[in-house]
Amino acid sequence: MIRIGVVGLGRMGLSHLSIVRPHPEVEVVGVCDTSRFVLDVMKRYTGLQGFRDYGALVESASPDALVVATPSGSHAQICEYALERGVSTFLEKPLALTLESGRRLVELAERSSLVTQVGYHFRFVPSFEEARRWLDRGLIGRVHHFRVAAYGPTVLRPRGKTWRARRSEGGGCLYDYASHAANLVTYYFGAPEAVGGTVVRSVFSEDVDDEVYATLYYPGGLTGQLCANWSDASQRKMSMRFEIWGTEGKIIADRQECQLFLGNEPESASGLHAGWNVRHVSDLIPPVRYYVRGEEYTRQLDHFVESVAQKRLDNTNSFASAFETDVALEMIRVDADRASRTSVPDAGSVATGTASHGVAETPG
Amino acid sequence: MTETVMDRVLFGDNQFFGVNHMSEEKAREQAVRFRDSSAIVATLDIALDEGIRTLMCTTHERMAEVCAHMRADPGRYRDYVFYPCMPYAHKYNDAVAELGMMGALRKFAPQGPARALLAGGRSAAGRNVDPLVRLLVDAEMKMFQGLSTPVVFLQNVVVDFLMGLGFEEAFRVFADHIAEKYEAEPGFITMNLPALVDVLDRLGIANPIICSNINKAGFRMCGGVEQYERTLRERRFRAIAMSIMASGVVPPQEAVEYVASLPNIEAVVFGASSKAHIRQTKELVDAYMGRERDGQLNMNGS
Numbered sequence: 001m002i003r004i005g006v007v008g009l010g011r012m013g014l015s016h017l018s019i020v021r022p023h024p025e026v027e028v029v030g031v032c033d034t035s036r037f038v039l040d041v042m043k044r045y046t047g048l049q050g051f052r053d054y055g056a057l058v059e060s061a062s063p064d065a066l067v068v069a070t071p072s073g074s075h076a077q078i079c080e081y082a083l084e085r086g087v088s089t090f091l092e093k094p095l096a097l098t099l100e101s102g103r104r105l106v107e108l109a110e111r112s113s114l115v116t117q118v119g120y121h122f123r124f125v126p127s128f129e130e131a132r133r134w135l136d137r138g139l140i141g142r143v144h145h146f147r148v149a150a151y152g153p154t155v156l157r158p159r160g161k162t163w164r165a166r167r168s169e170g171g172g173c174l175y176d177y178a179s180h181a182a183n184l185v186t187y188y189f190g191a192p193e194a195v196g197g198t199v200v201r202s203v204f205s206e207d208v209d210d211e212v213y214a215t216l217y218y219p220g221g222l223t224g225q226l227c228a229n230w231s232d233a234s235q236r237k238m239s240m241r242f243e244i245w246g247t248e249g250k251i252i253a254d255r256q257e258c259q260l261f262l263g264n265e266p267e268s269a270s271g272l273h274a275g276w277n278v279r280h281v282s283d284l285i286p287p288v289r290y291y292v293r294g295e296e297y298t299r300q301l302d303h304f305v306e307s308v309a310q311k312r313l314d315n316t317n318s319f320a321s322a323f324e325t326d327v328a329l330e331m332i333r334v335d336a337d338r339a340s341r342t343s344v345p346d347a348g349s350v351a352t353g354t355a356s357h358g359v360a361e362t363p364g
Numbered sequence: 365m366t367e368t369v370m371d372r373v374l375f376g377d378n379q380f381f382g383v384n385h386m387s388e389e390k391a392r393e394q395a396v397r398f399r400d401s402s403a404i405v406a407t408l409d410i411a412l413d414e415g416i417r418t419l420m421c422t423t424h425e426r427m428a429e430v431c432a433h434m435r436a437d438p439g440r441y442r443d444y445v446f447y448p449c450m451p452y453a454h455k456y457n458d459a460v461a462e463l464g465m466m467g468a469l470r471k472f473a474p475q476g477p478a479r480a481l482l483a484g485g486r487s488a489a490g491r492n493v494d495p496l497v498r499l500l501v502d503a504e505m506k507m508f509q510g511l512s513t514p515v516v517f518l519q520n521v522v523v524d525f526l527m528g529l530g531f532e533e534a535f536r537v538f539a540d541h542i543a544e545k546y547e548a549e550p551g552f553i554t555m556n557l558p559a560l561v562d563v564l565d566r567l568g569i570a571n572p573i574i575c576s577n578i579n580k581a582g583f584r585m586c587g588g589v590e591q592y593e594r595t596l597r598e599r600r601f602r603a604i605a606m607s608i609m610a611s612g613v614v615p616p617q618e619a620v621e622y623v624a625s626l627p628n629i630e631a632v633v634f635g636a637s638s639k640a641h642i643r644q645t646k647e648l649v650d651a652y653m654g655r656e657r658d659g660q661l662n663m664n665g666s
Contacts, residue, residue, distance in 0.1 A: 010464070011457070011460050014525075015525070018525045018526075018529045021528055022527075035465070038465065040491040041493060042529075044491050045493070045531045045533055045534070047530065048530070154458075154461055159462070160462050161462070161463050161467055162463065164461065236381075236382050236391075236454070239388065255388070256388050256391075257388075280387070280612070281611075282581070282583050282610055282611040282613045285583070287582060287585070287586065287588060288586060290524075290528065290556055290559070291524060291584060291586045292524045292525050292555075293525075
C-alpha cells in the first residue's frame, strides 16, 4: 500500500482525491487545508483525517507521498518540506514561480531519489501521445513550424476572488493555460532556445494576464507560436489544439482526435496512407480503473502511484521535465516585459483607406 | 413507492449543447445548429413523432426554454416525460474557479441552510450538509415545475466524484429528497458501474436505476466489459445503457444487438440530430429489444 496525503482541497485537490482514493493500492492517510469548514465536512462524511498544516500531516500520518494542489505561490515551500523528509510528491502545475526555486526543487528531487511529478495531464491524453509517436517516427519529415493554442472561458469578467486572480500567488493565464501549452511544446520539441514577439496582457483581470501570444525559436530553424486565452466565451471548457508542419506532412491534435496528413504514400506498412489519416480518441483511449472527469486525470495519478511503488525515477512529468516548461514560461514572461516592436518610419504615409477596427492599445 | 416503468428508448441531449466525444469541430457545428431553442424543440418533435417521449436532459439553463415550450402546449406534450440530470456541472465548476469553494456555496445557496452550515458548530458534527444538498436539488428542479419528472438523475461527474471521495451519504440524502418532495425515483449516472452498484447496495437504495456506458468496445466502462456483464447478470438494479455506439466506434446494428443480448437492461438512451438517425436507432431497438411496453408494469426482480 502507498500511503498518500492530499494537501489543498480546492478544485484540483478534491478532484485528485476522488481519483486516487479508490486506487486499490493506495491508502489516503490524511488531508490538509486551511479551511476548517472543508476539513470538518470531510471528516464527518468521508472519515478522512484532516490537518490545518501540511507539516502536521507529514509528521503524524507518515505518508509515502503527497499530492499537492495548493495555490502556485506555495508549491516550492511545501515540496521542499516533503522532499527533505523523504516524501515523494505529485504537484499541480506549474512547478515553481521562479527559476531559482524550480532549480532548487529539481536538485532536491535528484539528490533524494524520490519520485516527483507535475500535473501536466495533456501528456496523458491519447491523441497528444499519438502525435508524439508520429513525430518520433519522422512521418512528417523535417518539422519547421508549429502552433499550439489553448482557449477557454475561465475569466469573462473583471472580478474573481480567488488566488487565480492574484499575480503574487501565481494566478493568470500564463501559469494556468499557457503552462499546459508550453508543456506540450517541450514534450514534442524540448525547451525553446529563445522567445520573441510576445504579448502577455489582461483582457478583464485587474492583477493578472488573460492572454498570452509568443513566438518560440529552436536551433536548426524550427519555430512555433503559442497562443493562450482564458477569456474566450465561445469555448465550453478549456480546449487545446496542436498543429505541426513538416516537409512531408502535417499533424493536428486536440483532445478528441489526432489527424495526420501525408504528402506521399508512407514506405512501411503502417496502416497509414497518403492524404488525411484520422484517429479518434475512442479508438486510442486505454481503459482506466476509475473515471471521474477524463481518463488523463486517472492515468497521470496511476502513473505516479506506480512510479512510487516501483521507485521509478524516469517517470513522465518529473520535476526535471516540468522545469523545462518553467524555463519556457520565464522566457515568455521576460520577453513580454521587454515589449520590443519593429515598425518602418513613414511607411504609412501613402497608405489610404485602411479601416480601423477598434484595435486595442497595448499598455506600456 | 411503485417502481417507474421506463420507456425502452430515451432521448439524450448531448448533441444540443456542443458535447461530442468524437470531434471538437462536430461539437461546434452542433452548437451552431442548436443555438436557438426552437431547433432543439424541432428535433424533440421529430423524436416524439417516432414514438420517443422521454427526454433525459441536463439541467442546462437553456433547457428551461424547452420546458416552457412544452408547458405552453399541454395538448401535444401531455404524455411527455423528462428525466432531469443534475447538475449542469460547468456552472458550479466555473463558480468555484471564480469565487472559491466558499464563495460558490454562498452564491448558490444564500438562504438559511447554507448560512447555518457555514457558521456551523465548531465540530464536524455541526457540519450537516443535508439541507444544502436538498436546496441545490430544488434549485435545479425549478425549471421542470408542472412537468412530469418521474426519474431524477445525478450526473456522472458528481456521482463518480462523490463516490471517489467516499462521500456516499450524499446519495442517500439525494434519493430520499427526490422521493419525498418530487415523488420521483432517484437515478444515478456513472462511468464506474460495478463500483456504484456496491455502494448503493451498502446504502440500502434498493433496485436503483443506473445509467452507464454499455457498449461492445468497452468505451468508458471502468472495470471492463466482463465485469459489467457479470454485474448485469448477477446484481439487482435497473440498467439504462448509454453510449452504446461508443462515440461511433460500434456500428448501430451491432451496438443494439450487443445491448439486446445482455440481461437486465431496461432502456437505451441515445442522442441524435437527424430524422434518419433517430428513426434508425428507434427501429433497431424496437426490433431487437421489443416495442414499447404500453404501460405494462415492470415486474423485474420484484
